[in-house]
Amino acid sequence: MNEKKSLDSEYFKDVYExxxxxxxxxxxxxxxxxxxxxxxxLPRKHYENVLEIGCSIGVLTQLLAQKSxxxxxxxxxxxxxxxxxxxCEKLSNTTFKKMNFPEELPDESYDLMMISEVAYYxxxxxxxxxxxxxxxxxxxxxxxxxxxWLPVVHDYPQTGDEVHNSFEKxxxxxxTNVFSTRAENYRIDVWAKS
Numbered sequence: 001m002n003e004k005k006s007l008d009s010e011y012f013k014d015v016y017e018x019x020x021x022x023x024x025x026x027x028x029x030x031x032x033x034x035x036x037x038x039x040x041x042l043p044r045k046h047y048e049n050v051l052e053i054g055c056s057i058g059v060l061t062q063l064l065a066q067k068s069x070x071x072x073x074x075x076x077x078x079x080x081x082x083x084x085x086x087x088c089e090k091l092s093n094t095t096f097k098k099m100n101f102p103e104e105l106p107d108e109s110y111d112l113m114m115i116s117e118v119a120y121y122x123x124x125x126x127x128x129x130x131x132x133x134x135x136x137x138x139x140x141x142x143x144x145x146x147x148x149w150l151p152v153v154h155d156y157p158q159t160g161d162e163v164h165n166s167f168e169k170x171x172x173x174x175x176t177n178v179f180s181t182r183a184e185n186y187r188i189d190v191w192a193k194s
Contacts, residue, residue, distance in 0.1 A: 004157035007121040009076045009100060020083060026059060034186055038116060038147050039063050041179050041188050047112040051137070053101050054118035058084025064114060065091045072106060074099040102130030111139045116147040119163040120156045127163060131170050135193070144175070144191045151185060164189050 038060065048069045055061045055073035057080055065071050071094045075081050081096045088094050099105065102122065113134055119127050134144060146167060148160030164187060168177065171191060179190035 003123050003125060006123045006126045006157060007155070013077065013079075015077075017079070020057070020079075026057070030185065031059070034147065034183070035060050035063055037181070037183070038114075038145065038188060039067070041145065041181070041190050042067060042112070043143055043178055043190060043192065044112075047143075049108060049110045049139075050112040050114065051106065051108075051110045052114040052116075054116070054121075055084050055096070056080050058087040058096075060114070060116055061088055061094060062091070065094045068093055068112070071095070072097060072108075074101065074106070076100050102126055102133055105133050105137060107137075109137050109139050109142075111142040113138060113142070113144045114147075115145065117149060119146065119167075120148055120153070120158040120160055123157045124162070124166065127158065127166060128170065131167055135171065135174065138193045140193055142193050143178070144193075146189045146191070147186060149186050150182075160187060167191070 046067055050064060050068040050071040052061055052064055052071065052073040055075050058073065061073045061084055065088065073084060073094060074097050078098055081098055085096045122130060138144060146164050148163050150160045152159055175191040175193050177189060178192045179188065181188050
C-alpha cells in the first residue's frame, strides 16, 4: 500500500483562509475538556524551556505558558501564528516562529515538547524522522506529550493511534511512558527521556 504524503503548508494556508478557527479551538467543549486533560497530564508543575509544535491560533499555548519559563510555539501557518501572537500578546514568556515541522526544528534543547493534534498530518516516514529530531532536542528527564484525535480523517496520512503506536515502537527502549489515557475521541501519552 502506498504511504500517504504529509500535508503541506498549502493545505493549511487553504484551511485558515476559509476559517480563522477551523477546528473551533476557541468555542468547542471537546477542545476545552481535552486541553484541561492535557495540562493535568503534565508530570511537573513547571518547565524551563517548552516547545509547542503546531500551536495553531494559540488556545493551548495560553495554558502552556502558565507552566513555562520560556515557551516557543511554532506553526506552518503565518495566519495562525499572527492570531496566536495576538491572543498571547500579554505573555512575556512566549515567542512564536514560523517553522515547517519536521524539516525545521529549533536548535535549542527542551524539557517539554507538546505535540497536540499535529503528527497525523505527517506521513509515517516523516513522523519517524520527526521523532528522532525531537528526541535529540529533549533534555534528560524531559517530557514529550502526544495528544491526538482518534477517528479516521480521510485526508490525514495517519490516525492518532498510528502516531502514538509508532512513537512507542521507536522510543520504548529510550523513553518511559509515564502517563496514558484514552477518551472517546482522543488519547494522551506522556513520555519521559530516560
